[in-house]
Every structure is written in structure tokens, then in C-alpha cells.
Amino acid sequence: MKRNTWQREAVRGALDANDGFVSAQALHSALHSTGSPIGLATVYRALADLADTGDADSLQSPEGESLYRACSTNDHHHHLICRNCGLTVEIEADAVETWAKDVAAKNGFTAAAHVVDVFGLCADCTATAAASAK
Amino acid sequence: MKRNTWQREAVRGALDANDGFVSAQALHSALHSTGSPIGLATVYRALADLADTGDADSLQSPEGESLYRACSTNDHHHHLICRNCGLTVEIEADAVETWAKDVAAKNGFTAAAHVVDVFGLCADCTATAAASAK
DNA sequence: ACGTGATCGAGAACACTTCTCAAGTAACAC
DNA sequence: GTGTTACTTGAGAAGTGTTCTCGATCACGT
Numbered sequence: 001m002k003r004n005t006w007q008r009e010a011v012r013g014a015l016d017a018n019d020g021f022v023s024a025q026a027l028h029s030a031l032h033s034t035g036s037p038i039g040l041a042t043v044y045r046a047l048a049d050l051a052d053t054g055d056a057d058s059l060q061s062p063e064g065e066s067l068y069r070a071c072s073t074n075d076h077h078h079h080l081i082c083r084n085c086g087l088t089v090e091i092e093a094d095a096v097e098t099w100a101k102d103v104a105a106k107n108g109f110t111a112a113a114h115v116v117d118v119f120g121l122c123a124d125c126t127a128t129a130a131a132s133a134k
Numbered sequence: 135m136k137r138n139t140w141q142r143e144a145v146r147g148a149l150d151a152n153d154g155f156v157s158a159q160a161l162h163s164a165l166h167s168t169g170s171p172i173g174l175a176t177v178y179r180a181l182a183d184l185a186d187t188g189d190a191d192s193l194q195s196p197e198g199e200s201l202y203r204a205c206s207t208n209d210h211h212h213h214l215i216c217r218n219c220g221l222t223v224e225i226e227a228d229a230v231e232t233w234a235k236d237v238a239a240k241n242g243f244t245a246a247a248h249v250v251d252v253f254g255l256c257a258d259c260t261a262t263a264a265a266s267a268k
Numbered sequence: 269a270c271g272t273g274a275t276c277g278a279g280a281a282c283a284c285t286t287c288t289c290a291a292g293t294a295a296c297a298c
Numbered sequence: 299g300t301g302t303t304a305c306t307t308g309a310g311a312a313g314t315g316t317t318c319t320c321g322a323t324c325a326c327g328t
Binding site: 003004005023024025040041044045064065066 | 283284285286287293294295
């Protein structure tokens with residue numbers, strides 16, 4: 001049986017309140033700073049649950065942290081992520097889907113899954129970077 | 135100044151001897167089992183160097199380990215990786231390259247890099263899995 | 269051969285994640 | 299409302315992978 005606890009709600013809420021990917025640690029300290037005495041272990045558990053049930057997407061940052069995000073759709077999709085501010089845009093990639101399947105099949109691979117994420121600098125951060133580089 | 139040490143050579147050699155991606159830890163114990171008293175820290179350093187100079191590719195496994203591989207080309211390319219035996223096939227993905235650039239540009243992103251890797255079961259492992267599932 | 273500074277290695281330090289287990293509490297039956 | 303029960307929580311310990319520290323070592327240019 002799954003129980004509804006305010007902790008779980010808090011995690012989901014904090015995730016929803018965020019536009020981009022956030023690390024479990026960041027989420028934990030964000031919750032703490034709003035006064036929630038929620039435990040780190042609980043945050044990890046809640047996030048794993050959400051990811052499990054498809055309510056959240058997870059990916060690994062290049063630094064090795066696990067990042068989570070509440071996604072607007074349960075469908076398979078990919079992300080365009082600003083490496084500076086974390087802003088995330090959901091993108092569809094039918095072309096890539098078929099390409100991945102094709103390549104896998106051609107090489108005799110089955111059960112193909114793929115990791116496709118694009119990191120970059122969003123328009124805002126590009127402008128900021130250009131200004132500060134002056 | 136860069137010095138040539140047998141340790142560095144050993145790491146490069148061990149990497150070359152391997153078809154697929156290997157973790158730093160695996161590489162270290164492989165070297166140890168051949169009698170090299172090389173230190174773990176050195177393996178990490180050598181791998182980081184190789185990755186830096188483009189002599190090796192690195193990626194993060196879904197389990198969070200850093201995997202390394204000596205690649206036959208310095209050109210930008212992607213991988214099709216067997217999640218069971220580690221067999222790796224290098225794949226070209228011009229279509230994906232342009233797609234990634236396109237998507238990034240359309241959303242105002244600059245300096246776009248992308249992570250594109252396909253995990254699956256190679257033909258051999260598929261057969262083995264099917265046989266053992268019987 | 270010599271001097272110098274890059275490199276090595278062992279273990280400590282670190283960061284992130286998962287596990288443990290006693291205490292707390294939501295959900296259900298009555 | 300009360301009681302029961304099993305799921306959930308939280309603090310800290312444990313685990314895992316990676317990086318750092320620092321004295322010792324050794325490759326390279328002279």
C-alpha cells in the first residue's frame with residue numbers, strides 16, 4: 001500500500017516549482033530552507049519513486065549528480081538543458097528515435113535504449129556571458 | 135613538460151586491449167592482475183589525461199561510473215554499447231549532429247554539446263539471454 | 269652523472285547515494 | 299474515537315567512486 005505523506009507532497013511540489021533539472025541535494029536544501037524538516041534519505045526515496053512512476057525524469061549531470069525534473073508529459077522525450085542556469089526545454093526527437101532504432105538493428109542490437117540530451121547555453125546566459133566577457 | 139612513464143603506457147595499453155568501455159576501477163584491477171603495482175590514483179590521472187588529449191572517450195554508465203575507451207578516431211562520434219558485455223560499436227550520426235544543432239539554434243541555445251549514446255544487447259548477448267530464458 | 273620538477277602511490281578526504289532500524293503515523297476495521 | 303498494523307520517516311552509518319595530499323621517486327635536459 002502507498003501512503004500519502006506531506007513529505008512526498010513536498011518533494012513533488014518542490015520539483016514542480018522548478019523549471020529545470022535539480023539535484024537531490026539541492027532539492028533537499030531548498031526544502032529545508034522553507035522550513036521543512038524533511039530528511040535527505042526521504043528526498044532520495046521520494047525522487048526514486050517519482051522517477052519510477054514516470055512522474056519525474058532523471059538524468060546524470062556531467063558532474064555525476066543525479067538530476068530530477070517534473071515533466072509535463074509521460075511520453076518519451078528528450079531535453080535541451082542550459083548548462084549555466086539549468087533551464088530545460090523538452091524536445092521531441094522522432095528523427096532520433098528512428099535513427100537509434102535503425103542503428104541498433106543494423107548492428108544486431110536488441111532492446112535498444114538511448115540517451116540523448118543536448119547541453120548548451122540558453123539565450124539569456126549567452127547574452128550574460130557575452131556581456132561579462134567584455 | 136610531459137613525461138613518459140611506464141604507468142601511462144600501461145594504462146593506454148590496457149585501454150587499447152579492450153574492445154568496449156571499461157571503468158577506471160576495472161582497469162586498475164586488470165592492471166594489478168597482470169602484475170603492475172600501479173596505483174589507483176595514477177589510473178584515474180592517466181585516464182583523465184587521455185580523455186583530455188582526445189586519446190580516449192569517456193562516458194558515464196547508467197550506474198554512475200565513469201567509463202573509458204580508446205577510440206580509433208579523434209573525430210566526434212557516438213557509441214552503440216552492449217549493456218551486458220560492454221561491446222562497443224562506433225557509430226556516425228551526421229543526422230543527429232545536424233538535428234542537435236538545429237534544435238539548439240531554434241531555442242536560442244548556443245555552444246551546444248550533446249550526449250548521444252545507444253545502449254542495447256548485442257546479437258550474442260541477445261541469443262544468450264534468449265537461450266537462458268528458456 | 270646531476271639537478272629539477274613532474275609524477276607516483278598509499279591512504280585520507282570527499283561527495284553523493286543507499287542502507288539500517290527505532291520511532292512515528294496514515295489507513296483501515298470496528 | 300480507539301486500536302491495530304504495516305508502511306514511512308529521519309539521523310546517522312555504511313558504501314562506492316573519485317579526487318586530493320604529500321613525501322618519495324624518477325624521467326628528462328644539460
